[in-house]
Amino acid sequence: MKKGLSGIIMQAIKTGQERGELADGPLPPLTLEYPKEARHGDYATNIAMVMASREQRPPREIAETILRWLKDEEEIIDRVEVAGPGFINFFLKEDYWRHFLSEADRQGERYGEGELGAGKRVLVEFLSANPTGPLHIGHGRIGVFGDALANILEKVGFEVEREYYVNDIGTQMELLGRSVYMRYLQECGKKVEFPADGYQGAYIREIARQIKEGEGDRYLPLPEGRVVDLLGQKASDVILRSIKDGLKRFRVSFDRWYREGDLYRRGLAPRILEELQGRGYIYELDGALWFKSTLFGDEKDRVVVRANGATTYFASDIAYHQDKYDRGYNLLIDIWGADHHGYIPRMEAAIQALGCDKSSFKVVLVQLVNLWRGGEQVSMSTRTGEFTSLQEVMDEVGVDACRYFFMLRRADSPLDFDLELAKKEGLENPVYYVQYGHARIASIFKKAAERGINVPTFSEVNASLLRLSEETGLIKRVAIFPELLEGMALSLEPHRLTSYLQDLAGLFHSYYNKHMVISGDKEMTKARLFLAKSIKAVLQSALGLLGIVAPEEM
Template sequence: MKEQLRACILKGIEGCFADGTLTSGVVPAINIEKPAHQEHGDFASNVAMQMAKAERKAPRAIAEIIVNKLAGSSDLIKSLEVAGPGFINFFVKDDAWRMILQDIDQAGEQYGKSKVGAGRKVQVEFVSANPTGPLHIGHGRGAATGDAVASLLLAAGFDVQKEYYINDAGNQMNTLGLSGLLRYKELLGEKIEFPENCYQGGYMKDIAREVITKHGDRFLNVSQEEGVAFFAKFGGDVILKGIDEDLQDFGVRFDNWFSEQSLFDQGKVDSAVKEMQEKGLIYEQDGALWFKTTDYGDDKDRVVVRSNGVTTYFASDIAYHRDKFARGFDWVIDVWGADHHGYVPRLKGVVQGLGRKADDLGIILVQLVALLRDGVPVAMSTRSGEFVTLKEVVDEVGRDAARFFFLMRRSDSQLDFDLELAKRQSADNPVYYVQYAHARIKSIFETARERGVAPDFSGGVNLQLLESADDLALVKKLSLFPETLESAAVNFEPHRITYFLQDLAGEFHSFYNKSRVIIPEEPELTRARLFLLHCAAITLKNALTVLGISAPERM
């Protein structure tokens, strides 16, 4: 609808240039927005205000000229008005709105999707939790966000790959190995003083028991170096397998799992550091190697290789992002915890050092989750190292509710997740409210069939009968989905879809409470309203599906 209006305005402005009522020949980008108040029309444009400087006329005078040119020139526009300092308000013909239903019906599962991505290769890397313990609720929000962003980008026409970066190199793996070895010795009767910096969770004892079952006391008498190396590898594999299982239960599947250790094994870290040195972006000082991140807005330069020759995590990140672009991705998107916000300028600097634009790297920051139960905060962790896991949350409230709740707010704002609300079967629970709208539509169709009203639309539907304000309000809400999806995709904001779903469900429930659908004495109106609800069900399902949430037919 906006594109059609934009074309009408452009044609009108060009007509004004042709007849001399406007003279500059300058056409700005034509912005079209939805007014905050319904009485101000279906759409509004500030194009006259944008043209004022070039035309050397008051914006209202320019708006009047454009409105006079457009009046009666389009099958789309019912009426126009000039408002305020020079806004042009557009009222769209009811028939133009009703035609959208045919588009929805014809598109079916494809409704809402676009080709704005033009097949550009995009990689979305998310979760990437260290394989040193199970996923917690914070990881769940990152998983839902990354998965939804990838799905949105795919629906917007991008070629998307989802990747998990396995942090299987560095001190945390040595700490994991030592934790496992000490728990193993403890279970076999040795008196152990368990260090505070080791992993405290009960899962370490589970790993140690598994080793005892498979290998007995074989590792009691090996060197600490050998024992730590074994438990790091064994424990990491067990934990990573559990992470994958938990993610799959959450509806998240990755196209690729990438090992940090592989960057070292294949010499890619050394190669990346050398390339940056040759470009003059890494320099030596006090025996260490530093990246000139201050050239890219960082508050200080960052160490890449310490004076003792040990690389930092930053060195791995340089090599990893170099590898990503070498694999042919046009756009690389990282999903990080909000505590990594200070890392943004240095990674943007790396990308520019690689000869790319800073915007070729997109970064999504995910804030913390506050867990509640009926409004009362739930303790997220204990001194023993136990914490609320993603699996526990999914097991309690279900995959659909967990994903919806994680996506209800902007990812960079703190989220309150109320476990009891997520389970409640009432309109207070947003995911239930939305899913119930879809299920209710399906039940209306079942009732129609029971009453002998076959919802077969192959013979055509008289859409002119959809003339009430409630009919048209629902149609207008359905029309917003493609634009909402595209905007959510390119801005990495899946919460726009949850907002849209709640608004659409509210519009449907309002419609259903005011309007009869199955009207035996008016079969044609019945068919028209069933067709309207058929399109509403398509839109609800498509929007839920893109978030990885089911659209139940019965509840």
Template sequence: MLRRMIEDEIAKAVEEIFSIDSVNFKVEIPPERFGEFSSNVAMVLTRKLRMNPREIAEKLKERLRESEIFEDVRIDGPGFLNFDLRNEIYLESLRRIIKNPESFGRRERKKMKVQIEFVSANPTGPLTVGHGRQAIIGDVLSNVFDELGYDVVREYYFNDAGRQMDLLARSLWVRYNELFGRNYEIPEDGYHGSYLIEMARKLKEDVGDRFVDRWDEDVLEFFKERAKNEMFEMIKKTLEKLGVKFDVYFNEKTLIEDGTVEEVLNILESKGMIYEKDGAIWLKVSELIDENDKVLVRSNGTPTYFLTDIAYHYNKFKRGFEKVYDIWGSDHHGHVPRMKAAMKALGFPDDFLNIIIHQFVTLKRGGREVKMSTRSGEFVTLDELVNTVGVDPTRYFFAMIDPNTHMVFDMDLAVSRSMDNPVYYVQYAHARIRSLFEKAKEKGIDYRELEDLEELSLKDEKLIMRDMDIFEEILEDVVKDSAPNRLTTYVENLVSRFHAYYTDNLILDVESPKLSNARLNLCRGMEIVLKRTFSILGITAPERM
């Protein structure tokens, strides 16, 4: 990677001139008028050396100008070092991309096990658009971890017991009885969605009038199991349509059945972290963070959600995961500090549990917000959104907004075939490149891979090669910041530079076959980086648009 190459050169110069073998400086891409790369190393060294930063920069500049990788080294402002690289350095980067079309940016396998848990919706209804945002954040993040060599497990955690499942079962029973002319009330806080009507029709075909006017514990269990299975089939079909797959579906009740919950209580007791009060068992949260203590076991003996969640993360730790990432909606924000406290109480490393909070999604159509109410069952499901705008726009739009930001999903923009639509904009660049290769054949211009690259000498060509090279660093940034939008921002900026280059320069010129071939090689490098990016984002690379 070019940036790392520059960092190494600077570090060597610092050690040679100032006998300092470790300094925490940055190499960044500055505004174009300052050069191709820039570093703050002189400012960072000022405190250590007690020298003026420009003085330090002057000494470093003279040493770095001797390096084989720099075409020019300049000082700007209070002491920033700005660099232009030799053309051959960029060409070598382009060669590396073209030689590794399927693996550019991919790292060797690591031994670190990482688990990413996301979606985790209980089987009480279709997935919402909020679940969709979470699904894509989790899926893209998992893909990036995989590219960087981690052993990644994608996991879906669910609870198919409790009051909500009882309400779902009763609601389905009411809808089923309606098909036989019987009128019962859907319970308060029950489920009104039209999906239950379709489910009831299928049930009627299978069992006839067997459960008409009949309700007891056995019927409750039957309807609960039927509703759960139907819902999970619906959920999995939606996720499959969206290209999201899980390695593990983990049922919360197994934590009680296999003794994990009891084991966690015993560990916390041995560490002096729990006590009894009012017939309940409490965790001493207040000893770890500025919050009140929390109940783990209610006075009736049933575990709280908090306890089963602690047990679930204990189970993750026992399975050998070194880092786990939970993706939660913003309504779970208050649960974060107490979960962190619980991990501390169990003695887990501080970086074991990582929680990514995403904000809500608002749908917009026709310039107006789409009103949604999950209580009444009147809401746009994730399945309906995908059917309306398509898989690629759905995935790209959910990935392109910082998880910490409230998202407005413009459905009209998502389906528009215009450069204002970001997914159309980036995919069009790929289609444009494929078209160039077809036109080259028509014009009789032979594409010779890796030949004539020395013809690439324009500033714009160097900057395109630079920006393609930082793809590898962007993947690291996605993981570091838990932000898939870093990847979409990167590809949009890269494509913007390519579209401008395409407009300003003649790519195919029968009078200049060597230059044409060199520019086709540049386009080939761009095509590879786009395909690699699209693959991680889970969108297609169209040949034509």
């Protein structure tokens, strides 16, 4: 419908040009915005002000000219005015907005679904935390972000798959194996010195203890290198299982767990390096193989095969991303912790060297979380084992509140998460505010049912009774939900959903306190019940996208 209005405006400008009242030439892009204040209309455009400099006339005069040629054939406009420095404000016919209610009602749960992503396959890779320790709260933030973004992309028509890249080989794994091995030796009564760079968390001891308990000292006679491998494998399996369990509780799910080990067994890394070499992007220096990422804007070239013959993490990452393309995705979205930002230029370089379009690869950085407990910062190093795991935070704060809290912030804004505060906010947390809005409507419906009143559909209702400013405001919020979803999908900014939810819930709470939904007026009751139903559906849908429960009662 926004399109319809812009069409009308563009047509008016063209007519003006044809009549010689406006200068010829390409038109500036038209922007239509929702004015913050109702008295500025339903839509406003600044087009006259943008055109002012080339027209050499005052914006208000240009606006008047445009209005003169405005043809509203479908009669959607009630009135138009020129305001302020030269805005054109459009006031639409009352039933314009109500039309969206019938759409919402007709589409039900599918309301808000769009064609934006139609036919496009997108792979969202996120979290991908190494299976060397429990997830911490920063992982939680990334998990929720990725999950919500994937949900939203799906909603607007993308074919989405969620993937977790499991880094199950290489240096970190070896270190994990050695750490467990040392603890194992200690469990067996040996006096050994624990490696300074090893994983010192209590969970390592626990894993070692279980191995000792279950399998005794059968690993003692084996050669160290072999045991380190075996125990590393065992430990990462245990840790990965607990990661999966934790994420399940956190309502974050994946379609695929992609193991770096599989990448190797299929020989994908050497193959892709060979191909890049064939294209002249690889050279040798100091015994190592380098990728010419500087050709694509990186600040230095990067090693892909070390002098000792081992391929780097970067090399497997190149192969991994090539494999993503090979699997037929049109768009790759990687969600990384902000501490990996230095990695972006080389990865973008690799994408281009592979011959892929740079715009088909997008990285979203999520800033890390600083955890506080009662004014004291909690250290979160996996290696030293000083952290509060995501599990503990979930237990303390609750999954709904935790997820909502994360989605309250922009991804690139650092987040201070104070456990005491989050718990204290348990009662005042905005998530309950929104959930309560949903529960309240459910409660109204219960009341209606007690009195034998059904919640009606659009066709059973005289929607023109909904003419209070609060009601129009609520209807508009329901109407822009699909646009909001598209905006979030395009900008990859799912956090906007929480602002929207609070806005919508707030308007409803206010409305609720001021006006009775169920009253002696039968027709009005039906109309308001219907409006409440629309709001409830949108609240439920939006909360669902965030992975948060929409309760029937609280």
